[in-house]
Amino acid sequence: MKILQKAMAVFLVASILSGCSMASANAETEVEEPIAAPEEELKLSVHTVKAVRGALAQSGEFVGTLMPSEVANIISPVMGFVENIYVEDGDYVTSGQLLYTIDDDNVVAQIDSAMVALESSQKSKEQALFNARNAVTNQEMSKETLLLNREQTLYNAENTIKNAEIALSQLELGYIQALEQADTQIKNANLQYDSAVAGYELQFGTADDISNMNTNKQIEDLEKTIEDTRDQIEDAEEAAEDIKEAQEDLEELLDVMEDQMDDQYALLNSGTLSPEMYAQVDASIQATRTEIFKQEQTLDTLETNYENALEAIDDIRDTVVDLEENLAFQKEVVNLQNTNLKGEQVKAQSLSITQAENAIAQAEDGRRKTIESYEMQIKQARDSVQAAKDAAEFTRRSLENQISQTDTGLKTSRDTLNITAQMSDMQIKNAQTTINNAKIQLDQYTVESPISGIIENITIIEDSITTSSAASATVSDYKTMEVLFYVGTDLKNSMKIGQEVNFELESKVYQAYVSEISDNADPQNKLFKITATFNPATRLENGAAVRLTTGTFSENQTIIIPYDCLVFSNGLAYVYKVVNNRAVKVPVEIGLYTATSVSILSGLAAGDEVVTTWSEGLRDGVLLDTNT
Secondary structure, X not given: OHHHHHHHHHHHHHHHHOOHHHHHHHHOOOOOOOOOOOOOOOOEEEEEEXXXXXXXXXXXXXXXXXXXXXXXXXXXXXXXXXXXXXXXOOOEEOOOOEEXXXXXHHHHHHHHHHHHHHHHHHHHHHHHHHHXXXXXXXXXXXXXXXXXXHHHHHHHHHHHHHHHHHHHHHXXXXXXXXXXXXXXXXXXXXXXXXXXXXXXXXXXXXXXXXXXXHHHHHHHHHHHHHHHHHHHHHHHXXXXXXXXXXXXXXHHXXXXXXXXXXXXXXXXXXOOOOHHHHHHHHHHHHHHHHHHHHHHHHHHHXXXXXXXXXXXXXXXXXXXXXXXXXXHHHHHXXXXXXXXXXXXXHHHHHHHHHHHHHHHHHHHHXXXXXXXXXXXXXXXXXXXXXXXXXXXXXXXXXXXXXXXXHHHHHHHHHHHHXXXXXXXXXXXXXXXXXXXXXXXXXXXXXXXXXXXEEEEXXXXXXOOEEOOOOEEEEEEEEEEEEEEEEEOHHHHHHOOOOOEEEEEEOOEEEEEEEXXXXXEEOOOOOOEEXXXXXOOOOOOOOXXXXXXXXXXXXXXXXXXXXXXXXXXXXXXXXXXXXXXXXXXXXXXXXXXXXXXXXXXXXXXXXXXXXXXXXXXXXXXXXXXXXXX
16 A cells, blocks of 8 residues: 555645545545445455544745735826936835826816816706796796686686576576466456356346445455555566676676786787797687677576566556456446446446456467467577586686696696706716816826835836836835745645745845735646745845745644555545444545644544555455454
């Protein structure tokens, strides 16, 4: 097995590169149960050793390279003519110190031009926003005007409907009263006729006292009828007065609407309206003119109703006159009866009957004419009510449509205002960005040192062109130096941040301390870079090679087994542990190792028995004949 020691070392490096975590994870794998042995199973003779807990140490010596801890190549950020150089090779500079400047006339001109563009954009924004706000204000004024017109127009339309409905109600009431009056006249006429006939029969077929009694009763009935008819005249006069008051209210409304239309004409001719407001006011004038025409029609209807009411009153008065004449006649009959003028009485009674018959015919004809007249007037009034409602609905829809169009225009104007503001802000932002970029670019024409250190390798010349393709100078910080060296996987895993390393240069010993340990191997030499830093009292040569030594690497209280126990497979390390006299293949994680021993970080415990020899038959589960 010692013959394979170097090969195992190679496998050990590969296993560490593939990741110790895999070995650690595999170390926790459950121990496989021994395979049941056949009845005549052969035993493999091996040597074993006990794993012990102890310490393991390892020392190292390396070749390193010195260099400043921080080196900055100064590269011109822009191409241009070098105006002034303020440092020389070997000068010490501090971070932020001015090194040289580049001609910036073109950039300054760009900033001036951008400032002019910014001022122009700001003025354009103010004018554009002023125009857009004016458009919004005009739209808002148009909407307010429309809302006022809608309120006034709908109020007028509601009044028109109300007046038309009042006129209709008055006509219907007058119709009922006229029918009642006509029926009363017919009834009175019939009573007169019956009274005349009865009086004639009673006067000439019964005793005088009965005749006189009946005649007196007729006179009382006539007087009562006359009184009732006069009451009807008073009711009819009150109805006529209501119609007259409605006429007067409507005439006042017409005067208000005409004054309103005159005001709108004055506003229209003022020359101060925008096209949208002019169209709105003109539309309002047309709507008012239409409304005036409808109100005048309603006024004509009320005038007709008033005249009809007056005619009905005259008819009732005529009826009173007839009744009073009949009353006078009846009283005359009584006088004739009292004078025993029979011939005259007969003539008077016959005349009374004839007059009663004529009165019935007149009353019935008057009722028919009343029905015809009122039905026609009521139909006209109902048509007027419906026309007023239709006109009000049409006006409402028209105004709502105008308001909706104004809202759309207002929204468009507000959107235009927002878009104008956004576009103007974008133009201003672009101009400001141009200025900021130019100022940033202007900063690039002044080159400062990014770190503190020594100026080296100045390659630029005043009044010559500099570019960003090559370094114009180098700044190196020699106050803090680094020594770089490379180690293998074993030492890389053992080294710690802050660990001391020593080297000698020009017969002087320096101490450095590990500040960085690379996690990735160098692709060329396959080793890991270690960086140690120190602060020399004097400037050391950049790039000098030195030989480093570091203290002994050690691991205390670790599990130690002979190096020959390790077996490598697929980049992982294993040992064969003896369990119940059988070989069990166990993955382990290794730490430091020497030519003879290796530390086990996981997978084994102190006292575990492991196989130290190797043969063809050694495999997982084989029966062992141990020889410690």
